[in-house]
Amino acid sequence: MSKKLHVLFITYGYPNDINDVKYSFFREQAESLSELGVKVGVLSSKLTSFLKPFQTTLLPKINYNTENNLNVVRCSWNKWVPFHEKYKINILKYISLLGFKKYIKKNGIPDLIHNHSLVYSGFITENLSERYKVPFLITEHNSGFYYEEYNSLLNDISRICNKSRICLAVSSNLRLLLNKKIDKSPDWKIHHNLVSEIFFDQKINKQPKNKFTFIGIGNLINEKNFKLLISSFYNFNKIYPNSFLKIIGNGKEFKKLTSLSEKLKILSSVSFLGQLSRIKTMKELNDSHVFISSSNYETFGIVSAEALALGKVVISTDNMGSSDILNKSVSITVPTNDEVEMTNAMINIYKNYEKYDPILIRKYAVGKFSPKIITSELILKYKQILDKR
Known part of the structure; x- marks a missing residue:
C-alpha cells in the first residue's frame, strides 16, 4: 500500500469554528483534500495588538487541535512594535517554528508545504522549507497587491516566489497582476478556489x-x-x-x-x-x-x-x-x-x-468549482512537484 501524501497548509488565518466564515475557503480546501485521501495539516499564525488587554500574553500561544480529520496548529502572540514589518515577520517566523515543531512531533515532517498567500505566510514557508528541506508551492488570494499595500516587500516576495515549485493565482486577472508586479517572477498559473x-x-x-x-x-x-x-x-x-x-x-x-x-x-x-x-x-x-x-x-x-x-x-x-x-x-x-x-x-x-x-x-x-474537480487538479500538481524532487 502506497504511503499517504502528507501536505501542510501555511495560512495567514483559519476559522475558529464551524460557524466562522472568515478564511473558510482554507478550511474547505483542506477538508476536500482530506476526503480524497491526503493527510492534511494546517499551521496558522497571527499577531494581535498589545492594546487589547484580554489578548495580551507574555509567551506565544501554540494551540494544537484535530478538527474534522485535520491537524490544526494556531500560533499567536502580541505585536509589541506596531508598524515595523521586519519585526513582525521575524516574530511570525519564530512562533511558527514553535508551532511546526509541535506539529511534526505528532505527525512527522510533511512531504510538501502549501503556502496560502505570500504576506506574511510566504516568509514563514521559506524559513521552514529551508530548515527542514521540504518543497513548497504558493497559492495567492490576496487583493493587497492590487491596492499596492506590499510594495516595500516586493523584493523579498520575488525571492520567495523563485524558490516555490509552482506559483498559483486564484484568477486569471490576479495572475496577470502578479506577473506584472513581482520582479523576476516565475510564470504564475491559475487554480480557482472551490465551492464547498x-x-x-x-x-x-x-x-x-x-x-x-x-x-x-x-x-x-x-x-x-x-x-x-x-x-x-x-x-x-x-x-x-x-x-x-x-x-x-x-x-x-x-x-x-x-x-x-x-x-x-x-x-x-x-x-x-x-x-x-x-x-x-x-x-x-x-x-x-x-x-x-x-x-x-x-x-x-x-x-x-x-x-x-x-x-x-x-x-x-x-x-x-x-x-x-x-x-x-x-x-x-x-x-x-x-x-x-x-x-x-x-x-x-x-x-x-x-x-x-x-x-x-x-x-x-x-x-x-466542484470540490472533486478543483481538488483532483490540485493533487495532480502536488504529485508533479514530488515526482521532480
Missing part, C-alpha cells in the same frame, strides 16, 4: 417573483462598494416598490450605509443582517432571488460562485475576479461604480427572471 459541497447539496429554492429580493454579502468596507448597491437598489425600488435588499456583513462602513438607506427612505426595504454563520448565510442566499457583487476589486469572488451553486443568477461589477466565474448565461456584468448600469441590470434580470434556469446555473457551477 454544502452549497451543491442544498436544495435549490427558486423564489416566486413577488417580494423580489436582492442580496449582497461581504465586509462593509469601501472596497466592497455597498454604497453602489444601495443607490442602485433605491432606483430599482422606486419602479418596483415590492422589492427588498438584504446585506450580510459587518465593517466600518456600517453607519454610513445605514445613514444612506435612511436618507433615501428605503430602510423599510433594506435589511442589515450583520455577520452570520456559514449555514445562516447560505439560507439567506438561497431564500433570495439575485446575488449582487458591487466590489471595486475581487481576486476571485467566492460568494458569486457559491450563489451559482445554489442556482442563483448573479449581477456583478467587472471587478477583475468576476471574469473567471461568470458568463452571460448565468449573470450580468456591469462596469465598476456605475449606478446606471447596475440599476439597468437589476431591472433586466427582474423582467427576464423566468428565463434563468436554476438547475442549469448549478450545473454550470459544478463543472467549474
Whole structure:
C-alpha cells in the first residue's frame, strides 16, 4: 500500500469554528483534500495588538487541535512594535517554528508545504522549507497587491516566489497582476478556489417573483462598494416598490450605509443582517432571488460562485475576479461604480427572471468549482512537484 501524501497548509488565518466564515475557503480546501485521501495539516499564525488587554500574553500561544480529520496548529502572540514589518515577520517566523515543531512531533515532517498567500505566510514557508528541506508551492488570494499595500516587500516576495515549485493565482486577472508586479517572477498559473459541497447539496429554492429580493454579502468596507448597491437598489425600488435588499456583513462602513438607506427612505426595504454563520448565510442566499457583487476589486469572488451553486443568477461589477466565474448565461456584468448600469441590470434580470434556469446555473457551477474537480487538479500538481524532487 502506497504511503499517504502528507501536505501542510501555511495560512495567514483559519476559522475558529464551524460557524466562522472568515478564511473558510482554507478550511474547505483542506477538508476536500482530506476526503480524497491526503493527510492534511494546517499551521496558522497571527499577531494581535498589545492594546487589547484580554489578548495580551507574555509567551506565544501554540494551540494544537484535530478538527474534522485535520491537524490544526494556531500560533499567536502580541505585536509589541506596531508598524515595523521586519519585526513582525521575524516574530511570525519564530512562533511558527514553535508551532511546526509541535506539529511534526505528532505527525512527522510533511512531504510538501502549501503556502496560502505570500504576506506574511510566504516568509514563514521559506524559513521552514529551508530548515527542514521540504518543497513548497504558493497559492495567492490576496487583493493587497492590487491596492499596492506590499510594495516595500516586493523584493523579498520575488525571492520567495523563485524558490516555490509552482506559483498559483486564484484568477486569471490576479495572475496577470502578479506577473506584472513581482520582479523576476516565475510564470504564475491559475487554480480557482472551490465551492464547498454544502452549497451543491442544498436544495435549490427558486423564489416566486413577488417580494423580489436582492442580496449582497461581504465586509462593509469601501472596497466592497455597498454604497453602489444601495443607490442602485433605491432606483430599482422606486419602479418596483415590492422589492427588498438584504446585506450580510459587518465593517466600518456600517453607519454610513445605514445613514444612506435612511436618507433615501428605503430602510423599510433594506435589511442589515450583520455577520452570520456559514449555514445562516447560505439560507439567506438561497431564500433570495439575485446575488449582487458591487466590489471595486475581487481576486476571485467566492460568494458569486457559491450563489451559482445554489442556482442563483448573479449581477456583478467587472471587478477583475468576476471574469473567471461568470458568463452571460448565468449573470450580468456591469462596469465598476456605475449606478446606471447596475440599476439597468437589476431591472433586466427582474423582467427576464423566468428565463434563468436554476438547475442549469448549478450545473454550470459544478463543472467549474466542484470540490472533486478543483481538488483532483490540485493533487495532480502536488504529485508533479514530488515526482521532480
